[in-house]
Amino acid sequence: MRNIVLERIVSLFLYVMVGFALFLLFRGHNRPGGGFIAGIIAAAGFLLYGIVFGSEKVLEKIRVNPRYIMGSGLLIALLAALIPMMLGKPPLTGVWTSLAGIALGTPLLFDIGVFVLVVGMIVSIFTNIMDVLKWNS
Amino acid sequence: MIIALPVFLPLAFMIFAFLFRHFHGREYVALGAAALNLLISVILLMEVNSEGMVKMQMGDWPAPYGITLIADRFSALMVLVSAIVFMAAMAYSIQSVDTRRKSFGFYLFSFGILMGVNGSFLAGDIFNLYVWFEVMLMASFILMSHGGERNQLEGAIKYLILNLISSFFFVAGIGLLYGKMGTLNMADIAQKLMSYETMPPELNPAFILIFVGFAIKGALVPFFFWLPASYHTPPPVVTALFAGLLTKVGIYSLIRFYALFLHQNSEFWQPLILWIAGLSMVIGVITATSQFEFRKVLSFHIISQVGYVVMGLGLFTVAGLAGAIFFLAHNMISKTNAFLVAGYVHRQKGTLNLKVLGDFYKEHPLWAIFFFISAFSLAGLPPLSGFIGKYLLxxxxxxAHQLGIAFTALFVGFFTLFSMVKIWMEVFWKKTPEKSAVPIIKTVLLDDKPVNISWMKWSSGAMAIIIVLAGVFATPIVEYCTLAAESLMQPSDYINFVLKNN
Known part of the structure; x- marks a missing residue:
């Protein structure tokens, strides 16, 4: 049975969750927040969406196979380790640059990698579980 | 800089294998990555040999706070030998692993094992060591159950549960140790321990827990049951890889911990370790004689040979440690090659039951020679590498006036020879029995068997050549091992090197 009110709320709430997750992601490093927790929150948004609409709609919504999301997350995190090595510093050293007054550095890159990895991982786990349970309303 | 690469290279390959799962040349990319890893480990060994030790602080955080990667002569040799073993396994797998397993991430998880093994050898921080153990355990559990055959899952469950218990003991010990010492850096802990007159008794529970964790991982005597229960179930190349790498990491960590921490309480630990070594040797070798499955015989022998390494550790003299290091390196290569030959026998005959096999020498003389070299190296016949190892020990x-353990080692050597001769007689020499009472049961799924087996032959042959060369030209290797043992006996060098800020 469809519940229009719930569907509207959840599809709006997904954007709220993802927005809040991005806020936490960029707030991290200096203040509470960071890639992992942001990834969990964004994935929780997708999970709510999935509970109401079913796993296929989640995969439609994110468009990319979660496998590639996980892989690219790992790749981004690996880049954060390798960029300092190319500059002759030990891996994972923070390398900072400034763009229009905003400090950008490899720790942010690492956090983004973790964020992407966690989102891909959790989406992949729960869509698989939903497929097994045939949770496609 | 080179010291970080043995960890990051496998990770980079894993990401590649994860993203391009259906890429068709993946075998060759894996082989190339394994070759690159071998090259890196050779460079690392040369650098370590000229400088003594190499270290790196992850993220540029100074020593007791940041994570240290450190390679001394011992760990550099282990990284090199595991790179050789891994290279052989990757070359062998091209033609021995079926396409279904390959496309479900065989290479991905193999490189996971490589990453965990290299990381454990290079870790200078006990929690980091634990993390690498977990990386290795997860990857090895997936490889153990990969393919999902019935007996494979049975072996995998035993393997997983006992190894999880081992990890639990290990991390509980780390927790206690951290609570008492306030640091996780191995050099820092060793330095703080040295400042005590005697070892504080409240640290003993932590070290006992850690020791039990390593003993389960390394399949030492009271804790070896998981190994023979699981090693005969996965595809042959996976067993070869596990036999070469996994238990040896536990033993490596035990040696490292003994040299840094436990020797300060040696009146307790030394007799214990010598007893465990003697019992491992004897029990492993005697239980092996009663087995009639090719890979099970070899699996039980792993326990006995791990006992030899621990015996060298228990002596804790320069000569004993040098022998232990040499024996560890020799055993990784010889054991892997024996399992590689077992894989070929299985491929040809569809079974590994010694009672129904036969005539293998007549049909495949080259493989019989490969087996002869590795098995009699394990038994310790000159001029093969095993002879040098046993002689040194x-x-x-x-x-060291430990006559009891020395004679036990001699005596166990005869039994090892007996087991190896048994396999030789049953598999390679005797005529195939015409009507056997035991039905042939296909144990491992091998759905596609390419006719061309050149990669398998080359990898096993190269290992056999390495075994012979390591026996004949043993002098430089023994000298290197002696230097490695000397630096293990001098933990203050290690401590100063790690804690010195440059």
């Missing part, structure tokens, strides 16, 4: 035992 027994000589060190006599010199």
């Amino acid at each position: 027994i000589k060190a035992g006599i010199e």
